[in-house]
Amino acid sequence: MYIKREEVNKENEEKEEAYEELWRKYIDIKTKINIPNNANKVQYLKGTLDNLPRNNITCIWVEEDNLCFFPAKPPEPISNDREYLRKQVQKIKQFKIPIDKIEYYKTKGEIVRENKISGGGGGGYSIKGAVAGALLAGGAGAIIGSRKKNEAIKSEMIEHDNREMLMSYIDNTNSRRSVYFEYSDFETLKELLPEKEYTVVDAIQNQNILKKEMDKNKSATEKIRALKSLLDDGILTEEEYQEKKKELLAKI
Template identity: 40%
Template sequence: MAREADLVKAEMKRIHDEKKEMENVPKDATVVTYKFGTGYLLRGTNYMWLSEGNLCFYPRDYPHLFTPESSLHFYCLRIPLKDLEYFSSEGEIFRESKISGGGGGGLSIGGAVVGGVVAGGIGALLGSRKAVKPVESKIITHDEREVILYYNINHELKTMSFSKSSIGAFEKLIPEKSFVVVDSVKKMDIIDEKTIDAKTTSIPDKIRDLAMLLKEGLITEDEFTEKKKELLSKMT
């Protein structure tokens, strides 16, 4: 029986490695851990790399048994970069204080009280005093963050969730798709739309528009100051 299991495992590895070679998975491909989402064909830990304008995923591990779902473990998922919106680290980190120990000063009476007399005698009473344990306080950190990848399929926004440890892989491979970068670009585009057309809008009006963007929280104080300085320099 063990021999048969070894043969199955070897065959699954052969299929896995053969498909991996066919898909041209790079030797230095980064690794991410899939949790859930619309990339339902992914399983557990996956290789992730870029190829011909696509973000590609292929399973790093393979099943050791033949199952109806075995073929899904050898599926290569490709998402065109043009369809990627952004990725971001989402979730919460919170801490709690856990206190343990103490509880030693009182008496634990194991006998029954009858007429005000403790059954079992005074020896039982004295021997039942609880031991005192030192009180300890421990801070426990709960990290519930995860990496969410947003992308489009047929003009519909989809998401996939990866473990928080995968954030470094995404930042290394597609840094331009980080939410921070994408959001900054969009903000600068808004600024440019408001300030680039000098023919129809005066510089004072542009500064007023910038002030409105600042008030609405669409740009930062530094972005406002930089653009305002740039506009004022054109008036001199």
């Protein structure tokens, strides 16, 4: 027992030493990156942010048209093996997404409420009740005591929060990627990139579509006016004018 305890203590000491070494490396790398003092922190859940530990807090800020990420703390080591530590140090790095490659971010999911009913019953038997009844009233008491008492029906509302925030972006291979954060981090992204919020992006896209349609209609109208001038100048016949006009109107 004493030997095992010594082994456990030694293992804990080695892990602490490994973690201290990782912290030193982490501080060195963090200093070189020069993270702004006002950098926000978000809970990174899952996605394609290479090497960032999932379900962990990460720093987030905007720098030179990039949305930047850096772990708020080094990964916790499970071994003091040198090769293992070297690989863990490699994971401590900054991740950048060019802002113009970010498509949008939005919240998704919902709060699901479940009404859990418990209690009630009656008419059943319990072994515990039978033993107690036998002690108090002999064999007959075993039957009497084994009857379950009716329990009060209880209703409990259980809440499951499935909400989260999704950010969609295009990576350097032109593939669409998704990153998920805590639902509450939506406000942080609104502060950093208000123009990338989904409803804003959607509104801008709709405006662009409308503008294109208006430009298209305007262009067709101008061409019809030009045709009318050619007709008035006798360059086009009435038949040619009507035919060209019909073609332009069909494109609107």
